[in-house]
Amino acid sequence: MTRLCLLLMLAAALAPSSAAAAALSTVLTGTVTDAATGDALIGATVRIEGTAVGAATDLNGAYRIARAPSGPQVVIVSYLGYVEQRIEADLPEGGTRRLDVELALDVIVGEGVEITAQAEGQVAAINQQLRSNQIVSVVSAARLQEIPDANAAESVGRLPGISIQRDAGEGQNVVIRGLSPKYNNVTVNGVALPSTNAETRATDLSMISSEMLAGVEVYKSLTPDQDADAIGGSVNFRLQGAPDGLRTQALLQNGYNDLSGSFDQYKGNASVSNRFFGDRLGVFFQGNLERVDRSSERLTADYQNQATSSDTASTVLRVDEVYLRDRTEDRDRYGASLMLDVRLPMGTVQLTNFVNRLDRTYVSRDNTYNPAESSVTYDIREADLRTDVLSTALSGDFNLGDVAQLDVTVNRSLSILDTPYDSRARFRENSAFDPALLVRDEGPARVPEAAVGDVDNTFFERLDFSDQRGRERDLGAQGNLQVPYALGSWLSGYVKTGGKLRSKSRENDNTQRYLYLYFGGVNGGLDELAELFPEAERSTGGQIGLRSFLDPEYTADEILDGGFTLAQAPRLDLARIAQAELDSLMLQAVWGDFRDYTADETVGAGYLMTEINLGPRVMLLPGIRYEHTQTSYRAFFGRTPSTLSDIDDVQVTLRDTTSEQSYGNWFPMVQLRVRPTNWFDVRLAYTETQSRPDFRDTSPQLRISDAGSGLITRGTPGLRPAQAQNLDAYVSFYSNRIGLFSVGGFYKRIDGVIYQSDTRLQDEASLAEAGFGEEFLNYRLLEPRNLDNPTTVRGIEVDWQSNLQWLPGPLSGLVINANASRIFSNTEIRRLRSETTVGPPPFYFPTVTYFTETEEVQLLDQPDWIANVALGYDRGPFSGRVSVLYQEGNLTGYGNSFRTVGYFDTYVRWDAQANYRLVPAVTLFGQLNNLTNRPDLALTSAGFYPGQNEFYGRSFNLGLRIRP
Numbered sequence: 001m002t003r004l005c006l007l008l009m010l011a012a013a014l015a016p017s018s019a020a021a022a023a024l025s026t027v028l029t030g031t032v033t034d035a036a037t038g039d040a041l042i043g044a045t046v047r048i049e050g051t052a053v054g055a056a057t058d059l060n061g062a063y064r065i066a067r068a069p070s071g072p073q074v075v076i077v078s079y080l081g082y083v084e085q086r087i088e089a090d091l092p093e094g095g096t097r098r099l100d101v102e103l104a105l106d107v108i109v110g111e112g113v114e115i116t117a118q119a120e121g122q123v124a125a126i127n128q129q130l131r132s133n134q135i136v137s138v139v140s141a142a143r144l145q146e147i148p149d150a151n152a153a154e155s156v157g158r159l160p161g162i163s164i165q166r167d168a169g170e171g172q173n174v175v176i177r178g179l180s181p182k183y184n185n186v187t188v189n190g191v192a193l194p195s196t197n198a199e200t201r202a203t204d205l206s207m208i209s210s211e212m213l214a215g216v217e218v219y220k221s222l223t224p225d226q227d228a229d230a231i232g233g234s235v236n237f238r239l240q241g242a243p244d245g246l247r248t249q250a251l252l253q254n255g256y257n258d259l260s261g262s263f264d265q266y267k268g269n270a271s272v273s274n275r276f277f278g279d280r281l282g283v284f285f286q287g288n289l290e291r292v293d294r295s296s297e298r299l300t301a302d303y304q305n306q307a308t309s310s311d312t313a314s315t316v317l318r319v320d321e322v323y324l325r326d327r328t329e330d331r332d333r334y335g336a337s338l339m340l341d342v343r344l345p346m347g348t349v350q351l352t353n354f355v356n357r358l359d360r361t362y363v364s365r366d367n368t369y370n371p372a373e374s375s376v377t378y379d380i381r382e383a384d385l386r387t388d389v390l391s392t393a394l395s396g397d398f399n400l401g402d403v404a405q406l407d408v409t410v411n412r413s414l415s416i417l418d419t420p421y422d423s424r425a426r427f428r429e430n431s432a433f434d435p436a437l438l439v440r441d442e443g444p445a446r447v448p449e450a451a452v453g454d455v456d457n458t459f460f461e462r463l464d465f466s467d468q469r470g471r472e473r474d475l476g477a478q479g480n481l482q483v484p485y486a487l488g489s490w491l492s493g494y495v496k497t498g499g500k501l502r503s504k505s506r507e508n509d510n511t512q513r514y515l516y517l518y519f520g521g522v523n524g525g526l527d528e529l530a531e532l533f534p535e536a537e538r539s540t541g542g543q544i545g546l547r548s549f550l551d552p553e554y555t556a557d558e559i560l561d562g563g564f565t566l567a568q569a570p571r572l573d574l575a576r577i578a579q580a581e582l583d584s585l586m587l588q589a590v591w592g593d594f595r596d597y598t599a600d601e602t603v604g605a606g607y608l609m610t611e612i613n614l615g616p617r618v619m620l621l622p623g624i625r626y627e628h629t630q631t632s633y634r635a636f637f638g639r640t641p642s643t644l645s646d647i648d649d650v651q652v653t654l655r656d657t658t659s660e661q662s663y664g665n666w667f668p669m670v671q672l673r674v675r676p677t678n679w680f681d682v683r684l685a686y687t688e689t690q691s692r693p694d695f696r697d698t699s700p701q702l703r704i705s706d707a708g709s710g711l712i713t714r715g716t717p718g719l720r721p722a723q724a725q726n727l728d729a730y731v732s733f734y735s736n737r738i739g740l741f742s743v744g745g746f747y748k749r750i751d752g753v754i755y756q757s758d759t760r761l762q763d764e765a766s767l768a769e770a771g772f773g774e775e776f777l778n779y780r781l782l783e784p785r786n787l788d789n790p791t792t793v794r795g796i797e798v799d800w801q802s803n804l805q806w807l808p809g810p811l812s813g814l815v816i817n818a819n820a821s822r823i824f825s826n827t828e829i830r831r832l833r834s835e836t837t838v839g840p841p842p843f844y845f846p847t848v849t850y851f852t853e854t855e856e857v858q859l860l861d862q863p864d865w866i867a868n869v870a871l872g873y874d875r876g877p878f879s880g881r882v883s884v885l886y887q888e889g890n891l892t893g894y895g896n897s898f899r900t901v902g903y904f905d906t907y908v909r910w911d912a913q914a915n916y917r918l919v920p921a922v923t924l925f926g927q928l929n930n931l932t933n934r935p936d937l938a939l940t941s942a943g944f945y946p947g948q949n950e951f952y953g954r955s956f957n958l959g960l961r962i963r964p
Helices: 002-014 117-131 141-146 152-156 526-532 572-581 590-595 764-770 809-813
Strands: 026-034 045-048 054-056 062-068 071-078 085-091 096-098 101-103 136-140 162-167 170-176 185-188 213-219 234-239 247-257 262-276 281-293 296-305 317-344 347-370 375-400 404-430 458-487 491-516 557-559 564-566 597-614 618-640 653-677 680-691 702-705 711-714 722-735 739-751 754-760 780-786 791-803 814-838 846-857 865-875 878-887 891-893 902-904 907-919 922-929 936-940 945-951 955-962
Touching (some): 054 062, 085 101, 117 136, 141 213, 247 281, 375 572, 404 572, 491 590, 809 865
Parallel strands (some): 026 101, 618 702
Antiparallel strands (some): 213 234, 296 945, 557 564, 618 653, 814 846, 814 865, 907 922
């Protein structure tokens, strides 16, 4: 019914367009700029008084009205924060009229105030949001360039309804309206970025430098000309281009990390742009390099549930494992972008190129306490990781007279994940705890206190080495045709149609090797290790001991703010020697190949939409989109034997397996905007979107392990994409005095959310349903499936953006950005449960019966509350900002019962930034990040048991920005 209504609306809108095509034929063009600075005003409104005809300025401050009424007209130009202009103009019939407009800042009469740095960025963002036909949040170019954030993720994370996922304190991914990164789409200039995650479709936003951006847009309601694979929202990064004239900029920065005590942090950025050949050719080039110290200290604890299944009140958990990590890590980023554009008589052609690289190098010293096995392991681990993202797009935007606008784009994007070196040396201590001191039911702190720490009883157990390479390549082509129409003075708009073809290729290749060093012979390396280190002391069990490998420069060190001590640390240089010299003896871990796969995905899409303007106050935008997806996969089927000693290439069964899938979906969408007054509007939206399954979930991989009672892990090639129906309602109040105040609500019904199914093949029926024979009776089966019942997400967002430049004196420098969001979600999980019954005498044989229990929970990664407050102040050459982020705890894992549910604790973070203009072209700036040294804290069960605690310290940056 929804699709039928939308098609009828489209038909009604299209009917009058051809009849009215020749009635209005004047083309009105021009630019809107700031009268004081000459800067382009993006999102300014230009309309013809008494009609529904108008347009908004683009990124260059330019506008174009293709079918304006001819004759004497009044052109109204408005931009929030500036004085509105009413201009009388005579528009020639059948001709073109150029009208350039300069707007003056709206200030107190008699005050000669210019717009300040932060206010300029805020005003630009507000106007872009107000002129959009969609529900969108914006970070403007002025805000990004004046007081930039550490990376793109941090910039997006200040917008309403968005929370940040961090890695060692650094923003990496964004969660939009409580939906994980895999439910969101990331584009650059409208071109989708490939995934940088080996497991999901998510893209690492920390790779994108704020300095290369001209703005960020987060679309929370989509239109049919956008990709439909964005249930949470779509994030679009706009790259800088070449304005008129020669422009240069440079940035130099140095930083300090107080956790590592290191000044080895720096950042450099430079850009240059100009136009040539009578401004017809524009060239913009930008390059950046950066090193950040992301060292961290971490505690991770796992627990075992001791309560019975019928006990719903007790939270008795015993510590299963305590993991302590002290990691030193440097992250190096390199990036460059090149933009070329050619202005033609009928439009523009643009070539966009950008490349980003992230190099991560870390050394990790780990102590793992396992009281269940009475063992402690001491690891030294070293790894190099590299991520590359490259994108090239050639686009053209053409005006076909006053008849239509045509834009076409072809693009190629590539992401490469490469881990060429990941090496670990492990030492093990058995009988490692004093039973009289061991306490396991009072949290993780008591477990290391009971460790014996006998260096002479600790031996070199094994070497592990892995390398991984992932690659995703996207090829795309799309075209859009927009035809304006008008019927009289009170009905105008456009019809837009287009299509897109995208081809994605993805592959993942894992190699894992290992060597046991506590025994010799065919599969062991003890003899060779002894020959390599003939002077090494032996452990009490006769193996090569830890004592000769202890790092004398790494003393027992308190970590996690003094809460724990890292007991032993092996030497990195000796571990490297062992890895290099014993490399030829290492055995191939065939089970690593189970993670390998290749995937090809082809998506074809087409759409039809229309914008209907009913006078200057009502806009209706209905449309429909169709997407067809075809996939093919190649993965591995394999079976591993039940004993460790049998694991080798001969006895592991491994063979290729393939699958194909094809499906298509319709996505009706409609947006309504009503402006009852000049200071108030209402926006409503109904959209349908989807989220395609992660590649690993829908691959045909199958692994059977005969160890224990048996475990089968497989993908599900027939998985459906999650389908969402989205409702949005927003009201906004705006004026030159209050800025923009918005209140909105949203509701999402998502069908087919993918979850990890856990079942036991305990009878003929369950075996038949899963497609396995009797030999797999009582095996456990893990596989992704679509939920039968819908998942719902709903919430409220409040946003206030205002500058107080209209106030007298020092108060005129205040700039306020504040938003808060309350989010609710409801989904279900299914847990595997068991019941044991005792048989009749005289043998009393127990019988175990397994069953699935359904439980209603909230979505993973969804915080209940999100709030951002930033208070800025501009006065003369000074500009500063203090900001606080509040993010209430979100679930990180459902555990195997309600007692082992994991979630992040409430996170509060304070940051401060300040600029001081030394001379007109040089600005000194400073940044203080994580002022209160807030760690990332994850909890288990009712909040009494810490699951993870990570410290990464404060950081301080000081630099110069040069803008001649």
